[in-house]
Amino acid sequence: MCLLLGASGVGKTLLMKRLQKMISKDAEDPSDVPPTQPTVGTNLTDLTIHRTRVTVREVGGSMGPIWSSYYKDCRSVLFVVDASNPFQVSASCIQLLMVLSSPFLAAVSVLILFNKMDLAGSMSLVEIKSLFRMDDITSCAKQPISLLEVSAYDGTGLQEVLRWLQSSKNSRT
Numbered sequence: 479m480c481l482l483l484g485a486s487g488v489g490k491t492l493l494m495k496r497l498q499k500m501i502s503k504d505a506e507d508p509s510d511v512p513p514t515q516p517t518v519g520t521n522l523t524d525l526t527i528h529r530t531r532v533t534v535r536e537v538g539g540s541m542g543p544i545w546s547s548y549y550k551d552c553r554s555v556l557f558v559v560d561a562s563n564p565f566q567v568s569a570s571c572i573q574l575l576m577v578l579s580s581p582f583l584a585a586v587s588v589l590i591l592f593n594k595m596d597l598a599g600s601m602s603l604v605e606i607k608s609l610f611r612m613d614d615i616t617s618c619a620k621q622p623i624s625l626l627e628v629s630a631y632d633g634t635g636l637q638e639v640l641r642w643l644q645s646s647k648n649s650r651t
């Protein structure tokens with residue numbers, strides 16, 4: 479099980495819809511952006527990526543105070559940040575530190591996604607890394623942490639997300 483976490487509105491549901499479309503046989507028109515609603519509770523998605531089956535559980539951002547009740551049985555974490563919203567950086571940083579410090583998640587692999595890179599005002603990877611003090615976070619964390627710039631809107635970086643999900647850590651054995 480992979481947990482998909484991040485503040486409300488960062489783009490978790492759109493990301494899952496895009497990934498599902500990418501691995502289905504349907505040809506997709508990238509300009510066709512599926513509508514989303516704020517997730518109340520959690521949202522389970524099964525992805526079969528080249529015969530590797532991965533279940534992703536999105537936990538709505540509004541569920542932040544009880545995210546930890548979903549940490550058990552989790553093998554990996556996708557943590558999404560809205561790169562177009564500098565006002566959310568400190569809240570996201572605190573949430574990320576809480577995730578990384580949980581004993582239940584000490585052995586998981588973590589992929590941090592800087593989403594909404596398609597928006598003109600989005601922060602660059604260098605800016606966000608500096609605001610998050612990402613080098614300090616990655617050097618202190620017990621978990622292996624990877625970073626990616628993505629857009630659930632136009633599909634940038636989503637093939638790499640699929641590759642990461644397909645890695646053996648996430649697959650059902």
Ligand SMILES: Nc1nc2c(ncn2[C@@H]2O[C@H](COP(=O)(O)OP(=O)(O)OP(=O)(O)O)[C@@H](O)[C@H]2O)c(=O)[nH]1
Binds near residue numbers: 593
């Ligand atoms: N421009 C742009 N908009 C995006 C992107 N990803 C998501 N959005 C938009 O952001 C809004 C919120 O997206 P959701 O996927 O519902 O956000 P969420 O993280 O699931 O939010 P909660 O379920 O409340 O936790 C929607 O209007 C999306 O279309 C992106 O990469 N670029």
Ligand SMILES: [Mg+2]
Binds near residue numbers: 490491492517536538
């Ligand atoms: Mg959602």
